[in-house]
Amino acid sequence: MFVDPQGPVIxxxxxxxxxxxxxxxxxxxxxxxxxxxxxxxxxPWCDTSHRRRERNGRPTEERKR
Structure with missing residues (x-):
């Protein structure tokens, strides 16, 4: 068994x-x-919803402006 503190239990x-x-x-x-x-x-199955998601597809540099 593997436990990821930021994710699911495998x-x-x-x-x-x-x-x-x-x-x-x-x-x-x-x-x-x-x-x-x-x-x-x-x-109870993980679908990776614990991961942060970005709302738009622009590169990171453009979002910071």
């Missing part, structure tokens, strides 16, 4: 997770990223 599959409401989420994948920030639209 575990080897298959995985079963029991959610707060009793629902069981299952994955048969070899490796699974489990969301720890709860921002994921695919919770």
């Amino acid at each position: 575990v080897e599959g298959p995985v079963e997770i029991v959610l707060d409401d009793g629902t069981v989420a299952r994955s048969d994948r070899f490796s699974v990223a489990i969301c720890t920030c709860r921002r994921s639209r695919t919770y």
Whole structure:
């Protein structure tokens, strides 16, 4: 298992997770990223929502002007 303090918990599959409401989420994948920030639209699976996103596509130098 690998824990990234800024991201998900990576575990080897298959995985079963029991959610707060009793629902069981299952994955048969070899490796699974489990969301720890709860921002994921695919919770409990991580969709990288924990990463900062830029709203426009301009290069960084142009945004600072």
